[in-house]
Amino acid sequence: MNTQQGTLNKEGRTREKLIIFVKNEEAGKTKTRLAATIGDEQALEVYQKLLGWTFEQTRNLEVAKEVWYSRFIAEKDIWEGGDFTKQLQSGENLGKRMSNAFQQSFLDESFQKVVIIGSDCAELTSDIIQQAFQELEEHEFVVGPAEDGGYYLLGMRSYHPEVFEEIEWSTGSVFQKTVEKIRDIGLNHTTLKELNDVDTIEDWNRVKSGL
Incomplete structure (x- = not known):
């Protein structure tokens, strides 16, 4: 079986897992920077469209898929429509939650x-997600840089908590600091093409016609 279809271990189970971090769909608690411009309810609607896009891009991937919620595990939501396992994030900041x-x-x-x-x-x-798994055939890490200096994707072949430590999250230095951490522990990495996360009204205006 090729990498695009998902590689299997000797027991016939996929060796690949995709973790999707989501926020619970609550007005006033999602896309707060965007909400400052268009209001809480409209910002929630935008986020729900982004969730729909993420769902459509991941639902048919032949890897193990887990949705990790920010506050509580929701029921009867969009993720019921695919082969997704549900989990709950834990940790005092984004780095610790991802590390966990x-x-x-x-x-x-x-x-x-x-x-x-x-x-x-x-x-x-x-x-792009399939490319990330393919890159992990040759590299210990794969990182997808975001235009704002963060990253939209991180992949690894074994657990290395160091890449989440001593990083100031939600700043423009997250991607660069992460790459430095990978180099400091003596492992190799590759990067994917730079993409744009939706945080502001300008970001949204760039992509909304495609959703």
Whole structure:
């Protein structure tokens, strides 16, 4: 079976896992920078469209797929329509929450590639996610840089908590600091093409016609 279809271990289970970080669909708690311009309810509607895009790009990927919620595990939402397992994020900041998700994933030794994405990027496609898993054949890490200096995707072949430590999250230095952490621990990485997360009205205006 080729990488695009998902590689299997000797027990016939996929060796690849995709983690999708989402926020619960609550007005006033999603897309707060965007909400400052268009209001809480409209910002929630935008986020729901981004969730729909993320769902469509991931639903047919032949990897293990987990949706990790920010506050509580929701029922009867869009993720019921695909082969997604539901989990709850834990940790005091984004880095710790991602680190915990990777740590839990690699406790299952059958997984040899784990990739995490958010739910804010309307330019992220299934092809790019598949490329990330393919890159992990040759590299320990794969990173998808975002235009704002963060990243929209991070993948690794084994758990390395160092890449989440001593980083100032939600700043323009997250991607660069992460790459420096990878180099500091002596491992190799590759990067995907730069994409744009939706945080502001300008970001939204760039992509909304495609959703």
